[in-house]
Amino acid sequence: MEKFKQELLDIYYFSSAIGILHWDQEVNMPVKGSEIRSKIIGNLAGELHDKFTSPKFERLLRQLKQKWAAGKLNDEDSCIVREIWREFSREKKLPLSFVKELAETTARAQTIWGEARKKNDFKIFLPELKKIVELKRKEAQLVGYKKSPYDALLDTYEPYLNTEDIEMIFSELKGFLVPFLAKIKKSKVRIKENILKGDFPIEKQIRFNRSMMEKLGFDFAAGRLDESTHPFTIFINPVDVRMTTRYKKDNIFYSINSTIHETGHSLYEQGLPLERFGTPLGESISLGIHESQSRMWENVMGRGENFWKYFYPKMQKEFPQPFGKIKFSDFYKTINSVKPSFIRTEADEVTYNLHIILRFEIEKDLIEGVIAVEDLPRIWNDKFKEYFGLKVPSDALGVLQDVHWSGGMIGYFPTYTLGNLYASQFYATAEKEIINLEKEIKKGHFEHLLNWLRKNIHIHGKMFSAEKLVEKVTGEKLSSQYFIDYLRNKYSKIYEL
């Protein structure tokens, strides 16, 4: 086991190095450096793959797997072997020729998707998407699955969860969301929409964003904030967590929303146990659990009343134009305005999940072979009409809007909504376990929540699957009920339903 851990540590050092190179590529690299950079990263990634699949490593891993199966490993070592075996056996099942074909197809498809979206013409993208769906169906066959081939794809992003469970939970959620949205649309409450625009010098925005991050618990001695077109957080190790945001001069919420979201991701990464770096016990569980952290901070906190009762006066002081004249109650409603729109990434808390459910249903059916790629625009638009009550005016605002499918990321979308569900279920427990949580938040004491998340979630690394963690922390299986209650309470108040 010690020998294995040493080999593993080497692999994690390699991954960290690649992480830094990726981050640098997004944040620092001079434009002309891009071609050679891909080769530098590709070279390291190839080495990493060679290490991970080397006969020496495989021998060690197989020995330990036998020990594990025989119940001869302690809990921690069992987790390490279980998780590495999971990844290793998946990688072993995919022939190099297949991996290459998929990589080349998606690299090309992303460019063509960009063109199709620009020209608003699904037909341009159609042959590529067909090829990708075909390859992902093949991937599912190669990897193997119990019931749905979609299980095999989901497993990359949300391990151990299955399609059936998601279907049930999402269906319940949809059952609530569609009529709830219809009710909101009929509400007489009119929310002022464009009152938050102003002139916010970037330097001042950076300072304000950083001060919020610090207040929420981000450790700048163990991480950074930078700027990039698409905000992201990259994990190098718990003492080097780097996140980015973006700025618009006339809209400070363009940066703040991203910043709080990424801070949520970063707080998770900074909370992982450093002494377990180099093993799955020092790693985050899944995309869904990661997203639960970002969305808890971005939405439950960052669009919450008490959060802003603390921060809004600071914001008014820092930016008297325009906030000096805007009443808190108007401000709070505006940042929580619900309005069906075509683009997922611009959606509010309520409609966002309908965007996801729609995508999940479509990609599941594609992988299960129930629908044909040719029919996507029609299916998309029909569902959109049904869920949002809106007619999609163009494929660019419809089926072509997201990059995921062109990149081969099928099975990824559900993790966004899973994040919301996990977040509300965790938060409901936190409210029970932390005395006066909301009052503390109003006073700017975010450390209670953070410590609770650290103790209950972050510190465990991959010790538990997402499913088990939810049960362990909340005493129940994952359910859509907490999120439904959260939305109902919050938005019934706002829209006076």
Next chain:
Amino acid sequence: MEKFKQELLDIYYFSSAIGILHWDQEVNMPVKGSEIRSKIIGNLAGELHDKFTSPKFERLLRQLKQKWAAGKLNDEDSCIVREIWREFSREKKLPLSFVKELAETTARAQTIWGEARKKNDFKIFLPELKKIVELKRKEAQLVGYKKSPYDALLDTYEPYLNTEDIEMIFSELKGFLVPFLAKIKKSKVRIKENILKGDFPIEKQIRFNRSMMEKLGFDFAAGRLDESTHPFTIFINPVDVRMTTRYKKDNIFYSINSTIHETGHSLYEQGLPLERFGTPLGESISLGIHESQSRMWENVMGRGENFWKYFYPKMQKEFPQPFGKIKFSDFYKTINSVKPSFIRTEADEVTYNLHIILRFEIEKDLIEGVIAVEDLPRIWNDKFKEYFGLKVPSDALGVLQDVHWSGGMIGYFPTYTLGNLYASQFYATAEKEIINLEKEIKKGHFEHLLNWLRKNIHIHGKMFSAEKLVEKVTGEKLSSQYFIDYLRNKYSKIYEL
């Protein structure tokens, strides 16, 4: 050969990755990340070493070396094999146990040197330096040499040059410098010293530095400027060249001098042939030649009359305080004021090389076993009195001032002065070959000089040794005469000698 080049390319990709990690460590890394970062870099460096000394690589290299010896390779391939063999055989001669001992000794010694300097007590550092000198003498034995063991150390920094040649050239230079400095000290010209201080907001300094870099030919699409305590330039590849500078609010020349110096290094790196990246033909020749580029821009240009005839009006406009009131002639004299001082890094163009010669003489004698480490303070102070006419008040301002010896970098110092010598000899040729060079500079047309450097120096990579390049470009062997003439002309005018 093709197979070998492929292996080599992998090795260079690895080096580039390590370069980015080093740069990131200096410029971006959050403080808490430092321990784990050393391990990440150490791990990659170990892999790199393994690749470079792998049996597979060695087999290929030995085959090619035979072909080369038999004259069966073309010029370019010959250069590649010659340079890789040079490096490889040196690495092969040093047992891993020796390399480790040296690395551990110098890591510890640097900390102890820092302490000794702070406490101004050479005795604290003495045992460490003894150990280092002993190890470096051993290194010379292991590597082998023709005449002086110092040759073997010099070879790491300035390949193919030998101690005897340097001794002769430096001795000539010293023969000029000592009496010339004495004459300057007796000059009646009094240069105002503190007139350049002012209040220079950092943001404005950054803009001014960047605009200078751009004007000199630095390509920001293929490089970056950042900030770090000790300015440096790191080579990743010719389309990703990163340099740093530093700022002081009250002294803009603190940044400008470093910026121009590092720009000189960067222009060399950006001028290396991209299509030869991954071979010695895409690499700089030696530290001395590198320094010739930085010092040509920093000194010959950046302390020159015509350079500032172009830039000074811009500076006066940007910073009317204090430059609005300072006459050009006073400004020019002030930036070229000669004054013996104790610290090498603060020295002017004239005295700088006496600092180097002193160090060269001492380290050569140490390695040749002519003097004992115990006697260093006395020897240092005696020489200092002889060359500068000053009594060294403390070891911190004397023998303890530089980091090099504690880091095991013996043989490095001469490259600084070699840089000055190469620079003046190159520049003298450039003046002959470029029509109206100085007039063009006065008009801000730096591209003529840059193109000349590109064509005559940068583009060749390691094709020629420094020695051969000098002959090829200037038609003569390296000589101290050009630098002596340069100093004599310039400073006789300034000091009215």
